[in-house]
Amino acid sequence: MRQKFIITLTSVRGSRQYTLSQVAGYLLALFLILAALSFFVSNLLLVKTREDLSGLELQKQALEDQFSEALGTQQLYLERLTELSNHFAETFYERSQLEEENLRLDADLSELESLLGFMGELPPQATAAERSALLKAASIQRLFLLHSIPNGLPIKGVRMGDRFGSRLNPVTKRRSPHHGIDFPAPTGTPIYATADGIVEQAGFDQGSGFGNLIVLQHNFGFKTYFAHLSRLSVKAGQYVHKGQKIGYSGNTGRSTGPHLHYEVRHLYSPIDPIHFIRWGLDNFESLFTAVEDIPWESLSAMYPLNQSAQQ
Structure with missing residues (x-):
């Protein structure tokens, strides 16, 4: 099965x-x-x-x-x-x-060199820092001298009248030496110091014909005379600085009209003020060649007047 x-x-x-x-x-x-x-x-x-x-x-x-x-x-x-x-x-x-x-x-250094008259005199290999240091020293020196020696105008905004030299005296009508520069100006015109110094004399000067007179004594034997003033703003023995207002123009003393009579003297010898009036930082060397009656060499030994003298 x-x-x-x-x-x-x-x-x-x-x-x-x-x-x-x-x-x-x-x-x-x-x-x-x-x-x-x-x-x-x-x-x-x-x-x-x-x-x-x-x-x-x-x-x-x-x-x-x-x-x-x-x-x-x-x-x-x-x-x-x-x-x-x-x-x-x-x-x-x-x-x-x-x-x-x-x-x-x-650019600033070049401009300053040009202003100080040092163009081409500084060493060509000098760095900007060295140039700046040299120019700074020169500037300080020159500004010191410009504050120590009279320069610039003693009165503002007026023209010059009679200059330094021989002239016909308007009072005596005779030719005589004129030891300064006259500045015709309205009575009360401000007068300014042209350098730092001390007031040697301030008041009416008998016998000179200057009337109210200020005499400032400056460094290096310089003096300045401001005559025929109407008012005085300083006193004898007072220190003044360049540009300081010291008095006002007038017509005192032997004068035929209101004006300022301004003189610059060195060791009592009158010098033509025009060279000092025109002297400044932009033409610093000009004074030492224009004014020959001052022994600038001794001053240069103390304060070199240019860069070549420093080298």
Whole structure:
């Protein structure tokens, strides 16, 4: 008798039996075995896939972290680059400013050299600092001399009258030496000191014909005389500075009209005031060649009058 497989299926409606041949039973068993193997293999593959996915997820997270770190580093580099760019721009601007200042300094020094009459006299290899130091010393020296020796006008806004030299005296009607310069001016016109000094005399001078007279004593043996004044603003023994108001023009003494009589003397010898009136910083050397009666050499030994004398 051939062997058969009987399969019984039970449900709520009852039981049914199915009869399979031996071959069909083997095939069914084989199918079930393959299905079971497939189930287990699928589970194994699923587990492996999950592990791979987890590994990929970790790798993805690591890459994201590296990417974020790279972005942060790049941002840091960009910020640093921007900072360096700004610093470079500031440095370039400062350098430009320094170059402009150096150019301005050179121009200012050249202008000062020209004003002081030192063009071409300073050493060509001298730096700006050395040039500045030399010019500063020369400026201080010259300003000191310009405050010590009479220079400039003693009265403002008026023309010159009778000059220094021989003239017909308007009072005596005879030719006689005129030791100063007259400045016709309304009574009460301010009079100014032409150098620093001390008031040697201030008051009415009997017998000279100067009337109200101020005599200022200056450095290096110089004196200045201001005559025919209407009023005095200083007293004998008082110190005065260049440009200080010392009195007012008038018509006192032997005078034919209101004016200022102004004299410059050196060791009591009258000197033409015109050279001193025209003397200043812009023509500093002119006085020492125009006025020959004064031993400027001894003064030059104390205060060199030009750069070549200092070298």
